[in-house]
Amino acid sequence: MKKVIYKALSLLFAGFCLTACDNDIKDIDKVEEKLTLTASAESIALDAANMQKEIITFTWTEARDVPGDHLVSYTTKLDIVGNNFGSSTAILTYEDDGVFSRSFTSEQLNNWANDKWKLKVNKTFTLEFRVIAQWEGGATFEAPEVRTVTVDVQPIKVEVFGADNMYIDGSAVSDKTEMVQTVENESQYAWLGDLSAGDLQIPVELEGETYYIVPEDGNGTVKAGEPRQVRMQETPISWNIPADGEYRIVVNMDQTTITIYTPDQPLAPAIVEWPLTENDEVTNMVTEVTNIWHYGEPTGWGWKTGDWTQSMADPQIFIYSGPAITGRTKFGVYPHNQSFVYTGNNTASDTSVTLGKEMDLYSGYSSNERNAYFSLPAGTNFIILDLRNMIMIAYNR
Numbered sequence: 001m002k003k004v005i006y007k008a009l010s011l012l013f014a015g016f017c018l019t020a021c022d023n024d025i026k027d028i029d030k031v032e033e034k035l036t037l038t039a040s041a042e043s044i045a046l047d048a049a050n051m052q053k054e055i056i057t058f059t060w061t062e063a064r065d066v067p068g069d070h071l072v073s074y075t076t077k078l079d080i081v082g083n084n085f086g087s088s089t090a091i092l093t094y095e096d097d098g099v100f101s102r103s104f105t106s107e108q109l110n111n112w113a114n115d116k117w118k119l120k121v122n123k124t125f126t127l128e129f130r131v132i133a134q135w136e137g138g139a140t141f142e143a144p145e146v147r148t149v150t151v152d153v154q155p156i157k158v159e160v161f162g163a164d165n166m167y168i169d170g171s172a173v174s175d176k177t178e179m180v181q182t183v184e185n186e187s188q189y190a191w192l193g194d195l196s197a198g199d200l201q202i203p204v205e206l207e208g209e210t211y212y213i214v215p216e217d218g219n220g221t222v223k224a225g226e227p228r229q230v231r232m233q234e235t236p237i238s239w240n241i242p243a244d245g246e247y248r249i250v251v252n253m254d255q256t257t258i259t260i261y262t263p264d265q266p267l268a269p270a271i272v273e274w275p276l277t278e279n280d281e282v283t284n285m286v287t288e289v290t291n292i293w294h295y296g297e298p299t300g301w302g303w304k305t306g307d308w309t310q311s312m313a314d315p316q317i318f319i320y321s322g323p324a325i326t327g328r329t330k331f332g333v334y335p336h337n338q339s340f341v342y343t344g345n346n347t348a349s350d351t352s353v354t355l356g357k358e359m360d361l362y363s364g365y366s367s368n369e370r371n372a373y374f375s376l377p378a379g380t381n382f383i384i385l386d387l388r389n390m391i392m393i394a395y396n397r
Contacts, residue, residue, distance in 0.1 A: 031064060031142075031143065032064060033063070033064055033145045034061065034062065034063055034064040034065075034145070035060060035062070035063040035064070035131070035133050035145035035146075035147050036060060036061045036147065037058065037059070037060045037061075037129070037131050037147035037148070037149050038058070038059050038060075038149065039056060039057070039058050039059075039129065039149045039151050040057040040058075040059070041056060041151065042151060042152065043151060043152035043153070043154070044056050044151060044152075044153055045153075045154035046106040046109055046110055046153065046154065046155055046156045047106045047156075048106070048156045048157075050106065051105065051107035051110070052105050052106075052107050053105060053106065054104065054105050055104065055105060055106045055109065056103065056104050056109075056127070056151055057101055057102070057103040057104075058076070058101065058102050058103075058129045058131070058149065059101040060100050060101070060131045060147065061100065062100070063133035063145045064145070066135055066138070068137075068138040068139060068140070069137045069138045069139075070135040070136070070137050070138035070142055071135065071136050071137050072133055072134070072135050073094070073095070073133075073134060073135075073136070074099070074100075074131060074132070074133055075092070075093070075094055075095065075131070075132045075134070076092075076093045076095055076102050076129065076130065076131050076132075077090045077091065077092055077093075077129070077130045077132075078090065078091040078102075078104070078127065078128070078129050078130075079091070079117075079127075079128050080113075080117050080119070080125050080126060080127060080128060081125075081126040081127075081128045081150060083117070083128075085128070085130060089116060089117060091112065091116075102129075106156070109127070109153065110155070110156055113125065113153075113155060119155070120209060121155070121158045121160055122155060122157060122158055122160070122234070123155065124152060124153060124154055124155065125152075125153050125155070126150050126151065126152050126153065127150060127151045127152075127153055128148060128149075128150050129148065129149055129150075129151070130146065130147070130148045131146070131147050132144055132145070132146050133145040133146075159231070159232075160206065160211060160232050161231070161232050161253060161256060162206050162253065163189065163204045163205070163206055163253065164204075164205050164206050164207065165178060165204070165205040166178070166179040166189045166202065166203075166204050166205075166213070166251065167179060167202065167203050167204075167205075168191055168200060168201070168202060168249065169200075169201045169202070169203055170198065170199040170200045170201040170238055171196070171198035171199045172195045172196050172197070172198040172199060172200040172241040173195060173196070173200070174196075176203075177191065177193070179191040179249070179251070180312055182311055182312055182313045183309050183311065183319045183321065184311055184313075184317060184384050185252075185254075185313075187252065187253040187254045188250065188251065188252045188254075188313055189250070189251045189253070190248070190249065190250045190251075190311070190312035190313040191248070191249045191312070192246070192247075192248045192249075192312055193246065193247070194244070194245065194246055194247075195241050195244070195245065195246075195247045196241070196244050197241055197242060197243050197244055198241055199220075199238035199239070199240065199241070200238060200239040200240075200241050201236045201238050201239075202214075202239075202249075202251065202258070203236070204232060206232075209234075210234075211232040211233060211234055212232065212233060212234070212235065212236040212237065213230050213231075213232060213251055213258060214230060214231060214232070214233055214237035215228055215229075215230060215237060215239070215258075216228070216229040216230055216231050216256075217229070218237060220237055220238050220239045220240045221239075221240055222239055222240060222241065222242060222260050222262065223260075224260065224261060224262040224264070224265040225259065225260075225261055225262075225265050225267070226259065227252075227255070227257040227258070227259045228257060228258050228259070229256060229257060230251070230256055230257060230258045231256070239260065242262075243262075243263065244263075245262070245263030245264075246263055246266070247260060247261060247262060247263070248260070248261040248266065248267050248312075248313075249261075250313045250314075267314055267315060267316075268315070268316075269288050269289055269290060269315035269316060270288075270289040270315075270316045270387045270388070271286065271287065271288050271289070272286075272287050272289060272333055272340045272363070273285065273286050273287075273340075274287070274333075274338070274339065274340035274365040275338070275365065276336065276338055277338060285334070285340075287333045287334060287340065289316070289318075289333050289387065290310060290315075291308060291310070291318075291333075292305065292308045292318045292320070292331050292332070292333070292342075292385060293305045293308075293331070293332045293333075293334070293335045293339075294308075294320070294325065294329055294330070294331050294332075295329065295330055295331075295332060295341075296327060296328045296329040296330055296373055297326070297327030297328045297329065298325035298326055298327055298329055298376070299329075303332065303335035303336070303339075305335070306322075307320055307321060307322030307323070308320050309321065314386075314388060316386070316387040316388040317384065317385065317386050317387070317388070318384075318385045318387070319382070319383070319384055319385075320381075320382065320383040320385075321381070321382050321397075322381065323381065324378070324379050324380055324381040324396075325376055325380055325381070326376055326377065326378045326379070326380060327375065327376060328350060328373035328374070328375055328376075329373060329374050329375075329376050330342070330343040330344075330370075330372065330373050330374065331343065331385060337370070338365065338370070339365070339370075340363065340364070340365045341363065341364070341365065341369050341370055341372075342361050342362070342363045342387065342392070343361075343362055343363075343369055343372040343373060343374060344359060344360070344361075344362065344372060344373065344374040344375075344392075345362055345372045346362045346364060346366075346369050346372060347368060347372065348367060348368050348371035348372050349372060350372070350373050350374075350375045351372070351373070351374050351375065352375045353374050353375060353376050353377060353380070353392075353394050354377075355377055355379075355394055355395055355396055356393065356394075356395060357393070358391045358392075358393055359374070359391065359392045359393065359394075360390065360391065360392075361386070361390040361391055361392045362390075363387075363390070374392070374394075376394060377394075379396035380394045380395070380396060381395070381396060381397060382394070382395040382396070382397045383395070
């Protein structure tokens with residue numbers, strides 16, 4: 001009985017094999033594609049002077065003829081290499097009948113590079129253009145024809161000048177060190193410390209990219225105390241530090257300048273002389289101004305400090321940032337009623353202050369200065385005392 005079953009199964013398997021051989025899937029006959037695609041240039045540079053002029057043209061030929069009721073249509077896509085013509089990045093166009101070219105202007109490509117493709121500024125990129133011919137209708141399936149071409153693009157040069165963080169680096173420093181934003185001006189960065197003779201670089205981090213503050217004229221020679229025009233670029237140009245010592249470095253982003261103060265030409269603090277009389281004895285006081293006290297109605301007629309900062313960019317600039325102070329106020333270099341003071345006049349009177357306006361600063365130790373006051377308006381909580389230029393500005397921030 002088992003032998004009969006085995007024989008029957010063998011015959012059945014053979015039948016399956018014969019049937020399979022009769023129903024083999026046959027390949028579709030290969031078609032001769034006719035579609036070609038060319039670009040008007042292999043590489044282009046976007047033209048800032050002619051933004052609305054066409055800068056690149058892609059041209060294609062008709063695809064193959066297909067008999068019957070098939071209707072052919074052409075779709076084009078523009079993207080950058082690496083995006084794979086994603087739905088959120090590709091520029092898709094369903095071309096009209098009889099159209100066999102597509103052109104783009106510098107303005108279009110520049111806008112898409114910045115807004116749609118989110119490309120980094122001043123970085124070359126590669127366009128990828130694709131044309132697809134496909135058929136609808138008819139009794140048979142027709143495989144589409146697809147062609148793709150690439151074009152290298154030099155973007156419009158953008159002068160980048162900004163910073164999220166700024167540093168000093170190079171052989172002149174032992175370790176890369178961050179520069180600080182000055183309290184009085186957030187667009188200004190400063191550093192004070194010891195450097196060794198060698199190369200100094202100033203890298204900047206901006207939106208995840210690294211740039212360098214470099215001399216506009218390409219000359220890295222240090223000119224002590226002289227503001228130099230600078231620019232930002234992706235490759236460093238070193239400043240040549242001539243000797244060991246203490247240096248002060250100030251980068252003003254608004255003015256696009258750098259000023260380097262050297263050991264032999266430092267930026268000096270203010271030094272004042274004033275007489276202090278105690279027990280009928282007069283002492284000639286010589287004070288290097290490193291701190292400021294304020295006095296008057298806001299302090300209950302006592303000397304107060306603690307909210308004053310000496311600027312890193314200039315030791316003769318002091319910044320008050322703290323609780324609002326209102327009313328008659330003067331500023332001293334020492335907490336004593338005979339102290340050398342800075343105030344609004346030298347006529348023992350009051351000077352009204354307008355917020356945000358530069359006010360002349362007077363100084364001295366006679367009764368004409370000691371009995372003179374600024375009248376600070378309500379809400380004054382930020383004050384810049386510039387002893388070098390003898391101005392005061394009050395703000396409400």
